[in-house]
Amino acid sequence: MSNPCHQAVTRLGFIARLIATCLLLLSVVLATPLQAETITIGKGSGIVWEGKPFDVTLSGPMGSDSMRVEFGLASISTIRDRCMKESDLVNIAGYLTYQLAPGVGLIPRATVSASYQRYVSQAKETLSGTIGLPETKASANGWSISNPVDARQWCLPPRMSSEQFFYLPEGERISRGVGSWAIVADGTQTASEIAISPLYYASFSSRASGDRVAQIFSSDITLRVSTLECSVQTTANIDFGAVSYSKTVGAELGKQSYPLVVSCGQASDYISANINLQLRALSGLYNGQKTRLALTQGGGYITGEIENGTTGSGACNLTTGLPFDNSPIKIGSISNKESSKSISDRLTWRLCSGGSSLPVGKVTASAEMMVTFN
Incomplete structure (x- = not known):
């Protein structure tokens, strides 16, 4: 799935089966975050x-x-x-x-x-x-x-x-x-x-x-x-498969890992910029914790992790994974001497139990994912 910066929203779907179906939808938007006192946007x-x-x-x-x-x-x-x-x-x-x-x-x-x-x-x-x-x-x-x-x-x-x-x-x-x-x-x-x-x-x-x-x-x-422009490739439909239902707080119910490739290029007036990933929770933060995306129906959450030490572990019982509060996570950079740059990572998603309140049946959650530069 390739998403140039000038395109709007792409849906990522996460599917699992507890006894019912667990679905997480993430929309992907490309944008540029604020760092210090300069905001950088592309073409x-x-x-x-x-x-x-x-x-x-x-x-x-x-x-x-x-x-x-x-x-x-x-x-x-x-x-x-x-x-x-x-x-x-x-x-x-x-x-x-x-x-x-x-x-x-x-x-x-x-x-x-x-x-x-x-x-x-x-x-x-x-x-x-x-x-x-x-x-x-x-x-x-x-x-x-x-x-x-x-x-x-x-x-x-x-x-x-x-x-x-x-x-x-x-x-x-x-x-x-x-x-x-x-x-x-x-x-x-x-x-x-x-x-x-x-x-x-x-x-x-x-x-x-x-x-x-x-x-x-x-x-x-x-x-x-600037003239900087990026595209992102990642799996759009993610199926956790058949998972067991657990009322244990912090239990991992499902785990999937997929490639994340971000490609950037600039046509003229080359600049140096960091390339980041941002996620903004639409269905809320579970118990106010920024690294846990709440299920819309409550009772459980999703965590994310970028491998190679870009983030901490996204294990269900930890709070060190991808933040869902729109804060930028640097995944790479491009210099003012480079016309193009490609960055390859892996995203790992986990479906987690919140305990006895984990619902039975279809549940949903949503967030916006933004590949950004500054």
Whole structure:
């Protein structure tokens, strides 16, 4: 299976039989992680980098009873006093992004939540939703909020239209944003270096004294656009075969190992770069442990290991294997004197029991695998 960097998602399927069927699906995305203060992307298209996690909680009274939709209760913006205008974002490769350079844009993948008090009843209401990827939308006490709202984007007020006497001015307000960033390209980008402006997570008020703002994307990061391009070959459908069911915590139920070959090339403006593997859990981390990918139904997990000492052991009773928290694992490098490079490794996957809660029947788990460079 060959996946060039400009292609979207490839599915890896893991199958086992406990008494029922155990299935793990991994989607593969090629991207480039952030190292230090420089982000490097190549000539691919789609999501070409993802990283820079953030977790921000803002609190304090609104200071005003007025709810105006350009002052989102949860928002991500390039400005510190209100939500971004719809015209500030550009559609690149099918994603609505903040343009960094021609053909290149930045987009958050954020989960947000907020609580506030109403003016008349003083009742507490809550808002929850997402900004950027997969979409910008939320719900607040049964009301649906989508973007654009009054020609604003990445902006989630608690209603779709402004209202007077909405907030209790002195009431408690808490707003939290958790997520990371993605860089999107359409394949037309050219070799260059670009300084990236700061971006903020904010909970705005119609009165400036009520604004709460935190920077979530640094102002001293440089984007490096290169001609580097990579492809990956690995087995897409992995069958653990018939395995025994075990309620023993940390028991290994199945194990399979397959080749992983990453091939990279650069056409001009050669650069030196590390080549990495990243995995991001979609079905969650088992008991919060970054090296254990949780089964969607709970009760068990998957571990990964790259041979030749690239990672520690992926044994079920250890926590030293591949991380599923999007952190990069270096598997090789290419120098500014090399036009191409091929790296060969082996991936070992294990199906593991979580104990007595291991379910009977079909179970699933999912993650995104990213072959990256920086």
